[in-house]
Amino acid sequence: MLSITRRVGERIVIGDNIVLHVQEVSGSTVRIGIEAPRAMPVYREEIWLAVKEENAAAARAGVDLPRGPLKPPEAQGDSPSS
Amino acid sequence: MTMTVQSTRFGTIEIEAEAVLTFPHGLIGLGGSRYALLSTDADSPFSWLHSVEDPDLALPVTRPWQFFPDFELMMSDAEAAALGLSEDAPADIWVTVRANENVNDVTVNLRAPIVVASRAWGPEAFQVINDAPLAAVRAPLFAAGDTDGSV
Numbered sequence: 313m314l315s316i317t318r319r320v321g322e323r324i325v326i327g328d329n330i331v332l333h334v335q336e337v338s339g340s341t342v343r344i345g346i347e348a349p350r351a352m353p354v355y356r357e358e359i360w361l362a363v364k365e366e367n368a369a370a371a372r373a374g375v376d377l378p379r380g381p382l383k384p385p386e387a388q389g390d391s392p393s394s
Numbered sequence: 395m396t397m398t399v400q401s402t403r404f405g406t407i408e409i410e411a412e413a414v415l416t417f418p419h420g421l422i423g424l425g426g427s428r429y430a431l432l433s434t435d436a437d438s439p440f441s442w443l444h445s446v447e448d449p450d451l452a453l454p455v456t457r458p459w460q461f462f463p464d465f466e467l468m469m470s471d472a473e474a475a476a477l478g479l480s481e482d483a484p485a486d487i488w489v490t491v492r493a494n495e496n497v498n499d500v501t502v503n504l505r506a507p508i509v510v511a512s513r514a515w516g517p518e519a520f521q522v523i524n525d526a527p528l529a530a531v532r533a534p535l536f537a538a539g540d541t542d543g544s545v
Contacts (some may be wrong), residue, residue, distance in 0.1 A: 350476050353419045359523055362531045363506040364423025365470045368523075369489040370453040370503070372425065375403045377454050377493050378500055378535075 400449040404434060407444070410501070413520040414446055415510060422506060422521050426451060431488075440491055443508070454491040458504060461535050467507055468525040477520050479511055492532065501532040523531040 316324055330352065333345035342349040346354050355363075397411045401451050409430045417427045425448065432442040432452075445451035458465035467487060469479075479485055487509055489502045504526075510519045 351418065352422050355422075355523065359505070360422060363503065363521070363523075366492060366503045366531055367453065367490060367505070368419050369492045371451055373452075373491070373493050377435075377438060377491070386489050 397446070399444065399446045399471060401428060401444060401452065401454060402450045403442075404444075405433070406431065408478045409446070412516060413463070415443075415517045417519045419520060421508075423455075424451065429449050440493070441488075443488065443490070444451060444509065455488040455508065456491055458487060459488045461502065462504065462533065465504060466524075466526045467509070467522075468530075469522055470525070471521070475512075477509070477522070478513075478518075479509060479520075485512075494512070498536065500535045501530075501533065503531050504529040505531040 316345065317336045318324065320334050320337050322334055323335075325330070329347075329349050331347040333347070335345045336343040348354055395411045396408045397414075399407045401407050407430075409432070415429045415431065417429065421429075422489055424446045428446045430446050432444050434442060440454045440456050443453045443455045444474050447493050453529050454471050469493060474480065487507050489498060489504055489507045491502050493500045505524050507524055508519055512519050
């Protein structure tokens with residue numbers, strides 16, 4: 313991993329069309345502005361990881377999905393059969 | 395014009411070529427950019443988002459309001475503009491379903507819904523991050539009506 317030290321107001325350029333702006337530093341929080349082409353989505357890492365995991369989990373579903381509207385267990389007369 | 399798609403779950407499927415969804419950014423963490431929405435069970439609230447490139451790759455999806463009447467999709471104006479989404483051209487919204495464990499543990503991802511926009515060249519879809527405060531990555535269906543699904 314490349315590590316670069318910047319001051320507020322300075323920038324990092326990645327390739328020819330991605331620019332990171334160090335906009336503000338406050339305590340242990342840094343505000344970063346990101347310029348990137350439309351084709352390149354930008355995510356907070358923890359969200360990206362969580363969604364990646366959910367997508368992978370969803371894709372593991374077998375053919376048989378739960379049927380019908382799902383209700384809380386106490387509202388059901390019989391327990392659902394799998 | 396129909397096209398044939400192979401599916402390890404459903405065999406050979408015929409779909410309308412014009413209905414194939416193109417995901418310019420793909421689905422987060424998953425390969426492929428072209429998917430079809432399939433309804434394999436008319437009685438089910440779930441459909442399938444099925445890759446037209448990978449026979450094994452398919453995700454169950456559903457309409458968020460089916461289970462969460464208060465569901466709200468919030469994103470910044472800048473992001474909506476970057477994706478070509480506007481309130482003048484409402485888009486279809488789907489959420490992925492995690493349904494491979496105990497039937498009591500089914501959850502949907504309200505935090506990263508799939509938005510399908512109609513373009514002149516065909517449907518274009520994006521998996522977007524929802525800024526709405528109570529949008530959980532794993533919202534239990536059994537808590538439908540209770541929007542405090544926290545993860």
